[in-house]
Amino acid sequence: MTNDQMTIREMCDAFDVTPRTLRFYEAKELLFPVRIGQKRLFTKRDRARLKLILRGKRFGFSLEEIRQLLDLYHVGDQQHTQLTRTYEIAKERLADMEMRRDELDEAIEDLRDQLKWGERMIASLQSAPKAAE
Helix, strand or coil, rough: CCCCCHHHHHHHHHCCCCCCHHHHHHHCCCCCCCCCCEEEEEEEHHHHHHHHHHHHHHHCCCCCHHHHHHHHCCCCCCCHHHHHHHHHHHHHHHHHHHHHHHHHHHHHHHHHHHHHHHHHHHHHHHHCCCCCC
């Protein structure tokens, strides 16, 4: 094994993922480790791809979008196509995340109002004279 190759265990430790995750990404043709029998050796290219996969997942990109973006690396235009498409998808994702955040902020505010109403109702029931007495 050369210095630029890592075992599945080393990849798991370095990127905080499970072996199952790495095998899944390999099955989805996102990673292409060198196979020696049952052993998988991950190259620098695999490490770079995994870093981009994990970042894309964190930003909400689908695996299919990530695969397509990674495939654009080899178009031969100094990554112009890849970077342009990544930028377009990232802008869409940001707009979607901001919209979800706004919806969540609104829901949080509504829930706070309901809690305040609930507090007032509980307080008024506790301070009301007991009719049974």
